[in-house]
Amino acid sequence: MVSIVIAALFVIVITLIYIYLKRAYSPSPDDLPGVKPHIVFGNLLNSGILTGKLSFHQVFLDYQRRFGDKFQFWFGSHRCFVFCGVEHAQIIFADRHTFEQAPLSFPNFDLLCPNAIVMLTGAKWKRHIRVLLPMLKRAKIIGHLETIVQCADHFIDQNLHPGQVHRDLVSSCQSFTMNVIGFIGFDHDFDAHINSPIKKAFRDFIFYSVSILLSPWLPRWLGKIYLKYNWKYQHAYRLIHELSEKLVEEEQNKESEMENKRPKNLIASLVSSLNEQANDDQVSSGLTHAEIFDEVLIMILAGYETTSTALSWFIFFASKNPQVQQKMKEELRKHHLLMTDDLKYVPELTSENLTSLTYCECVTKEVLRLAPVAGFSVRIATCDTIVDAVKIHRGQTVFIALNNINTDARYWHHADPRQFVPERFLGEDENHHSLAMIPFGGGHRACIGQELAWLELKTIIVRMMQRGITFEDTSENTGGYEDHLSCLPKKLAVRVRFD
């Protein structure tokens, strides 16, 4: 009798799952062109993303070529509309009331980090952004230039060895950006290097985040169990937690010594906002302890991962374009900023002389334009609306394909937009459309760390050129793409030469 009941229940569950999946994937009158989805994985599997064959931005470029500027992409059982034109970005980014940050930006990430700013909307997001954003404004960031230069020198001294082929520069770049965010965000020496435990903890955390992000079909309870009994993930999380506790405690000790001082960095701002009563209805300011922990985690993660990826791409592009490295050095020579011939003196970098380096600025811009660090912005429609004759219903997810726009020949004229040509910003593309280059997304949910990323990237690029470094191409240096949280060069292997 019992076995009959179990068998019947089993059949019912399977039938319900089948009906649910059938309904989820059945054609709708609002469908856009796209590739027929797989019943469980949507387009994640048949596009080659899940198998690691192609990265998101490659798939979006391919779909745009096949289906035009508007197509649909099935993220598991979620049907998403992808838009690839500046006019689309303009409408979607400008209308903050209709298009809000979507849960699909980081699917299931709330299992790992529920209170981080990337997961929040509405009053709660406002409460968090008020604490974080003032510490990342340009005026604040520029005050940390000297620290960034010191970290750049440390990176060069520790990681770049003359004459050798370097195959692990991605990891070295990550150590550099982690140290920068440590010093300027948290007034702490993370002492990140290739084998440091905290770097390893974040690497493991990212690994499990990506597994969870790419499993949107995973029932949440299964995701929870997977994380709970995964000792590697638990170990990484514990280390990050201990670090966060330590940072908060150190700051609290300092705080009592300097009452009423304005916060000067992220951790000071976070700690001074501590308010266990904070909530979004009655107490609309401050952050709870749990919220502070998630923000520490996400600011370290976002602060180091993306910028190091952009830096890795710079090294790749530079190695393929020796003339660009030469031109940067000529500009530095003209401004008397190159290291002296006896190697004894490297001229100081100030915000003024950084600003005067126009060509180096173009190189930084070109890296951010061409490197597919973050492939898309994701928004959810909060009400029914229409974008370029596409009916979008409340709850529908839309993607803006950032890299497609950044490399679209309709908006870039100076040279082939898929090529690395910094001169474009001095030529025909000098006055490009402001939304033709959106590596940091846009609108009210644009990247809050972009000032830091710009300064960090330009400073280290200039510093490496100042110190006479040249990255040379090798036969192993074949590039390609590897999607983690950001999209890395798959094969980066360059020889380093000191002039």
Ligand code: HEM
């Ligand atoms: C080259 C470096 C970077 C790139 C390409 C990048 C790119 C992006 C993109 C595309 C978004 C989503 C924007 C949107 O949805 O429209 C984003 C959001 C975000 N970024 Fe960055 N980012 C970089 C560096 C940083 C740094 C250094 C930090 C922190 C110090 C940071 C913190 C954040 C945060 C907290 C968000 C979420 C903002 C929100 O949801 O309101 N990013 N970033």
